[in-house]
Amino acid sequence: MSTIxxxxxxxxxxxxxxxxxxxxLDLPRGKIxxxxxPNGAGKTTLFNVLTGFLTPDEGEVSLGGKIIEDMRPHKLAxxxxxxxxxxxxxxxxxxxxxxxxxxxxxxxxVSLWAALxxxxxxxxxxxxxxxxxxxxxxxFRLADKAGELAENxxxxxxxxxxxxxxxxxxxxxxxxxEPMAGLYPEMIETLKKxxxxxxxxxxxxxFVEHNINVVMDISDHIVVLNHGQKIAEGPPQExxxxxxxxxxxxxxxxxxxx
Amino acid sequence: MDYVLHIMVxxxxxxxxxxSLNLIVGFTGLPALGHAAFYGIGAYTSALLALxxxxxxxxxxxxxxxxxxLLGFVISFPALRLKGDYLALAxxxxxxxxxxxxxxxxxxxxxxxxxxGIPGFTFLGYPLDGVWAYLILVxxxxxxxxxxxxxxxNSPFGRILKAIREDEIGTQAMGRDVNYYKVMVFMIGAAFxxxxxxxxxxxxxxxxxxxxxxxxxxxxLLMVVFGGLGSLRGSMVGAVILVVLPELLxxxxxxxxxxxxxxxxIYGLLLVLLMIKRPQGLxxxxxxx
Ligand SMILES: Nc1ncnc2c1ncn2[C@@H]1O[C@H](COP(=O)(O)OP(=O)(O)O)[C@@H](O)[C@H]1O
Ligand SMILES: [Mg+2]
Numbered sequence: 001m002s003t004i005x006x007x008x009x010x011x012x013x014x015x016x017x018x019x020x021x022x023x024x025l026d027l028p029r030g031k032i033x034x035x036x037x038p039n040g041a042g043k044t045t046l047f048n049v050l051t052g053f054l055t056p057d058e059g060e061v062s063l064g065g066k067i068i069e070d071m072r073p074h075k076l077a078x079x080x081x082x083x084x085x086x087x088x089x090x091x092x093x094x095x096x097x098x099x100x101x102x103x104x105x106x107x108x109x110v111s112l113w114a115a116l117x118x119x120x121x122x123x124x125x126x127x128x129x130x131x132x133x134x135x136x137x138x139x140f141r142l143a144d145k146a147g148e149l150a151e152n153x154x155x156x157x158x159x160x161x162x163x164x165x166x167x168x169x170x171x172x173x174x175x176x177x178e179p180m181a182g183l184y185p186e187m188i189e190t191l192k193k194x195x196x197x198x199x200x201x202x203x204x205x206x207f208v209e210h211n212i213n214v215v216m217d218i219s220d221h222i223v224v225l226n227h228g229q230k231i232a233e234g235p236p237q238e239x240x241x242x243x244x245x246x247x248x249x250x251x252x253x254x255x256x257x258x
Numbered sequence: 259m260d261y262v263l264h265i266m267v268x269x270x271x272x273x274x275x276x277x278s279l280n281l282i283v284g285f286t287g288l289p290a291l292g293h294a295a296f297y298g299i300g301a302y303t304s305a306l307l308a309l310x311x312x313x314x315x316x317x318x319x320x321x322x323x324x325x326x327x328l329l330g331f332v333i334s335f336p337a338l339r340l341k342g343d344y345l346a347l348a349x350x351x352x353x354x355x356x357x358x359x360x361x362x363x364x365x366x367x368x369x370x371x372x373x374x375g376i377p378g379f380t381f382l383g384y385p386l387d388g389v390w391a392y393l394i395l396v397x398x399x400x401x402x403x404x405x406x407x408x409x410x411x412n413s414p415f416g417r418i419l420k421a422i423r424e425d426e427i428g429t430q431a432m433g434r435d436v437n438y439y440k441v442m443v444f445m446i447g448a449a450f451x452x453x454x455x456x457x458x459x460x461x462x463x464x465x466x467x468x469x470x471x472x473x474x475x476x477x478x479l480l481m482v483v484f485g486g487l488g489s490l491r492g493s494m495v496g497a498v499i500l501v502v503l504p505e506l507l508x509x510x511x512x513x514x515x516x517x518x519x520x521x522x523x524i525y526g527l528l529l530v531l532l533m534i535k536r537p538q539g540l541x542x543x544x545x546x547x
Contacts, residue, residue, distance in 0.1 A: 078433045082431070
């Protein structure tokens with residue numbers, strides 16, 4: 001099993017709170033991995049460091065065996081590490097389709113020169129991107145919302161559009177921060193299927209999720225954080241039985257209550 | 259008749275200023291309070307080249323656009339580090355610095371005495387005599403500004419500008435280098451303000467620092483907000499209304515000692531009314547957050 005993203009000894013503290021404490025982790029390529037842990041365990045902080053929105057106090061990240069030197073957010077996205085946000089971040093006063101188009105590669109259309117000599121240079125690219133954007137929206141039955149301003153969506157729809165936007169970004173690694181929170185059960189099923197389909201296309205997923213049934217159901221690998229520390233790691237069947245995990249979730253040993 | 263044409267020339271120059279500021283403030287969402295600095299440096303560059311070196315106003319206009327663009331480049335650097343109110347204050351400070359230089363570098367700018375006798379534009383060797391000829395010239399530049407900025411904001415490039423306005427973090431997460439776009443937008447917006455400055459200097463034939471004060475920056479911003487953030491048509495309407503309206507006071511026989519302060523009160527009142535009735539501006543769709 002090869003490693004796509006190698007995280008070594010990442011630490012991050014916020015005035016006194018050790019949000020990440022020397023966390024190391026090998027993300028297996030082409031698999032679904034989950035990060036679980038109680039609220040405040042440091043899951044979102046891990047994502048923020050991996051996507052360059054926070055600078056770690058120590059530690060490093062390697063992609064495909066090479067240490068990433070430039071950890072600016074846009075560079076990491078271009079390197080192939082994409083994410084969604086726990087608190088959905090859409091471009092509120094723009095249309096749903098524009099939200100997706102912003103994520104798509106448009107090497108021709110994005111230049112200033114193309115803007116001025118526009119029609120000829122960028123049209124084919126824009127057309128293809130629009131078609132692709134509608135296709136992605138259709139995955140979640142949201143194609144009819146393409147022209148709607150993002151701010152007019154329900155919170156569930158926003159979440160799905162943000163996910164569709166990440167698919168539009170088309171990164172090798174997808175970091176999903178609580179993608180299922182607040183979704184209807186049918187949509188959770190759709191999302192699970194979509195995640196599994198992404199794996200068959202060679203993508204790697206790391207996701208944070210509180211719905212433990214979903215985590216156990218679709219994860220190949222589970223990492224457990226507590227108080228910023230990795231306390232366990234392994235396949236679902238092992239994590240299910242892990243004493244430290246049970247303790248972290250229940251606050252005491254299971255057998256102590258017996 | 260010439261008076262009406264004169265007002266139209268002035269209004270057109272403000273249309274260029276308002277559209278170029280709208281690119282920065284309205285489309286990209288960067289609160290900038292120093293637009294008069296770009297306007298002023300364009301005017302002074304063009305005027306000084308003509309007066310000291312006999313340069314054609316056309317050369318001056320291009321040079322004015324370039325110096326203003328360079329100033330935009332410099333001012334964009336605080337814009338990369340600062341957000342919101344702090345950015346507004348930093349750009350305001352830059353405006354004050356440029357104003358002070360114009361006022362105090364007497365050896366070059368003649369300070370408060372100003373620069374008189376700036377030659378007018380010529381076209382194919384013929385001087386542009388008459389206000390109507392200037393109006394055509396200025397309208398041509400309004401057309402150019404509308405074309406260039408219009409194309410930019412309606413392109414994929416412009417889509418990224420709007421995304422920055424909506425959510426910088428989200429824009430970075432899409433693999434877009436937010437800093438690059440901010441620098442570009444400041445440079446382009448500044449360059450067009452420099453063009454407006456050159457057009458103004460060679461039209462009025464006299465400039466002094468009092469035309470490029472903080473109040474001037476605020477007036478241009480009012481035009482943008484009034485017409486609508488993120489709407490080029492709004493900037494046209496906003497600039498024309500805010501130039502023409504005070505002139506109407508004169509027709510009511512108001513002495514200028516009263517008309518001048520009244521003008522500012524009317525601006526203030528209009529703005530308050532608008533913010534209550536239509537916060538997105540006359541033609542805009544976007545709201546400040
Ligand atoms: N930007 C921040 N500033 C200060 N404290 C933060 C910040 N982000 C997270 N924290 C703190 O770090 C800890 C871990 O937070 P987080 O990573 O969001 O946890 P999780 O996502 O696992 O619920 C919490 O105690 C949280 O309050
Ligand atoms: Mg979290």
